[in-house]
Amino acid sequence: MQLVDYTHPGKVPALRLPVDRRAARYYLRLDELPYGHPYYSREWGLFRYPEWLEGGSAWFQAKEIANDLSALAEAGNMDELRPVVGSADPAFDEALAQALKLRGFRPMVADVLPREYLNRSKE
Amino acid sequence: MALEQPMDASILEEKRRAEQRDADERRAAEQENRVKLRDSVVQLREAGEPYARAPASPNSPSFKIGDTPGFPYVPDGPATPGNGNMSPKAFEEFKQALIEAGKRPDAASRDVATQKAAHIVAKDFAAKHHLSGPEGVKAEVLHAARAQAAFAARQLGKEVGMDPVSSSVVGYSLERALEKEGFRVMANHAIDKVGNYMQSSSATAGATGIRAEMEGALSKSMNWMAEHGVSREALKTAVTEHSGKLMAIATLAQNPETFHRVAQLASKSEGALDLLHKAVGDKELRHAVGTLTLAAGEQISLASKGVGSVAILAGSAMKGDSSSEIGREAFRAAMSVAGGAAGAVAGAGFLSVAGGVVGAELGSRLADKILDKYDQMTGHDASQPTKSHVSHQELADSAKVIGDKVKSGAQHAVGDKVQSLEREFSMGRQQG
Numbered sequence: 001m002q003l004v005d006y007t008h009p010g011k012v013p014a015l016r017l018p019v020d021r022r023a024a025r026y027y028l029r030l031d032e033l034p035y036g037h038p039y040y041s042r043e044w045g046l047f048r049y050p051e052w053l054e055g056g057s058a059w060f061q062a063k064e065i066a067n068d069l070s071a072l073a074e075a076g077n078m079d080e081l082r083p084v085v086g087s088a089d090p091a092f093d094e095a096l097a098q099a100l101k102l103r104g105f106r107p108m109v110a111d112v113l114p115r116e117y118l119n120r121s122k123e
Numbered sequence: 124m125a126l127e128q129p130m131d132a133s134i135l136e137e138k139r140r141a142e143q144r145d146a147d148e149r150r151a152a153e154q155e156n157r158v159k160l161r162d163s164v165v166q167l168r169e170a171g172e173p174y175a176r177a178p179a180s181p182n183s184p185s186f187k188i189g190d191t192p193g194f195p196y197v198p199d200g201p202a203t204p205g206n207g208n209m210s211p212k213a214f215e216e217f218k219q220a221l222i223e224a225g226k227r228p229d230a231a232s233r234d235v236a237t238q239k240a241a242h243i244v245a246k247d248f249a250a251k252h253h254l255s256g257p258e259g260v261k262a263e264v265l266h267a268a269r270a271q272a273a274f275a276a277r278q279l280g281k282e283v284g285m286d287p288v289s290s291s292v293v294g295y296s297l298e299r300a301l302e303k304e305g306f307r308v309m310a311n312h313a314i315d316k317v318g319n320y321m322q323s324s325s326a327t328a329g330a331t332g333i334r335a336e337m338e339g340a341l342s343k344s345m346n347w348m349a350e351h352g353v354s355r356e357a358l359k360t361a362v363t364e365h366s367g368k369l370m371a372i373a374t375l376a377q378n379p380e381t382f383h384r385v386a387q388l389a390s391k392s393e394g395a396l397d398l399l400h401k402a403v404g405d406k407e408l409r410h411a412v413g414t415l416t417l418a419a420g421e422q423i424s425l426a427s428k429g430v431g432s433v434a435i436l437a438g439s440a441m442k443g444d445s446s447s448e449i450g451r452e453a454f455r456a457a458m459s460v461a462g463g464a465a466g467a468v469a470g471a472g473f474l475s476v477a478g479g480v481v482g483a484e485l486g487s488r489l490a491d492k493i494l495d496k497y498d499q500m501t502g503h504d505a506s507q508p509t510k511s512h513v514s515h516q517e518l519a520d521s522a523k524v525i526g527d528k529v530k531s532g533a534q535h536a537v538g539d540k541v542q543s544l545e546r547e548f549s550m551g552r553q554q555g
Contacts, residue, residue, distance in 0.1 A: 003167075010153075013160050015167075035142060042145070084167060097170030104259040111166045114159075 002078045006065050007110050008087035015084065015110065021068060026061050027087040058092060062099030069105065086110030174266055179307040185273035186248050186306075189214065189282060194273055196309070200251075207274075213247035218283050224293050225285045234296050241300035244272060248306075265305030272301050273309040 184199035187207030220240035227233040280290020
């Protein structure tokens with residue numbers, strides 16, 4: 001089993017996993033596109049360009065990650081690749097993980113927690 | 124025409140300002156994000172279940188796996204004797220997978236093996252109902268089709284030559300596996316399932332106390348039992364013969380592995396005390412008892428306050444004299460004994476007797492709570508006050524006896540490990 005890091009570099013601290021494929025493009029939202037892009041929208045930040053027309057982003061981001069994973073698996077013969085996803089948006093990450101599950105992977109989700117919260121819960 | 128007029132300078136200005144505002148907002152958000160990243164940690168978790176596990180319904184057709192004697196609910200089409208609703212070929216494969224699962228020594232590899240068996244069932248179901256889809260989507264399809272499976276663990280076990288206990292252990296694992304495949308499951312080892320509902324998730328363990336969590340788990344399992352037609356009588360019977368003492372330890376330790384282990388031990392012991400002797404010396408079990416120290420610790424303050432508030436029947440289990448209302452009392456007794464033993468193991472040093480008392484009280488309280496909740500759910504008369512069957516002196520005496528027995532058992536079996544065990548527990552508590 002090999003964990004492959006697909007978390008958002010700007011939103012999740014680095015996990016230092018052996019295989020690092022962190023890229024913001026897996027989590028691109030409409031409001032993160034450059035201003036003036038045909039799909040730029042401040043209001044519809046949830047969907048990624050341009051596939052949102054076809055039904056929502058988590059599914060297509062999962063497709064990108066799955067493509068990347070299968071390319072990885074072909075390049076080096078690793079036993080099982082488990083993608084780690086996360087962009088500090090629990091609902092979205094969960095949806096992405098479910099989409100990856102449907103594609104036959106066993107994803108893990110990286111939850112971002114404030115340190116302060118962890119310290120408090122110990123008491 | 125108005126459209127062909129050049130843009131007004133004020134509109135251009137407005138647009139430029141809006142862009143500026145956007146850029147500023149983004150910069151500020153990025154800066155904020157950087158600060159947040161510095162103060163945060165990452166925790167990996169498994170992805171959640173895609174849908175909530177719904178209980179099986181007796182009114183919708185169930186796909187029978189093998190013979191299910193005494194299954195009064197709607198079967199999914201005509202069944203062949205021996206195979207249930209499965210096709211003969213698939214059932215043969217399924218049995219092979221089950222035999223494999225029975226041979227596995229540990230839970231992890233057993234789960235893998237039963238997953239294979241469940242997969243065979245799912246394939247057969249899909250073939251029968253002409254369901255198709257890519258491999259990963261299969262579970263979704265079964266869930267959407269409200270597919271339901273029913274099996275009798277003992278019966279299946281008998282067919283492949285397993286003893287009752289290991290067949291119910293495999294059956295338990297098979298139930299999970301079938302649920303993972305997307306089935307709603309009706310299994311006849313309903314009482315086993317309680318142990319699973321007692322499992323705590325790491326997400327809530329820190330936030331809520333163990334006590335609150337246990338109560339939540341209890342009410343959940345009560346709902347489950349009521350929905351699944353586990354009658355009060357059935358619960359009583361199960362509890363009277365055997366599984367009461369299993370459940371007690373499993374419940375307290377919140378760990379299905381413990382349950383399996385104790386089930387195995389119980390199958391080889393005559394009485395409750397004999398079981399406890401074995402349980403104390405058992406290595407796998409000791410890991411699970413760690414949770415108990417926490418729970419017992421929570422109870423200590425309560426125990427020192429109220430003296431006569433708790434009814435303990437540890438003595439009657441040892442004497443075997445609980446004649447009337449046997450279910451309720453035997454259950455409470457079993458819980459008390461188990462709790463007492465757990466407490467004694469937890470504080471296995473000179474504190475063992477105190478630990479025993481506290482543990483016994485905890486066990487008895489849990490038993491009361493289970494029975495009361497059950498009464499509430501099923502509309503029995505719950506207003507009857509809980510009688511104090513045994514005096515505090517008697518409680519202390521019996522707890523001392525249990526404590527001594529367990530202690531000697533522990534010294535035999537555990538020896539010097541006790542010290543390191545205690546250290547382990549206290550470390551676990553700090554990490555908490």
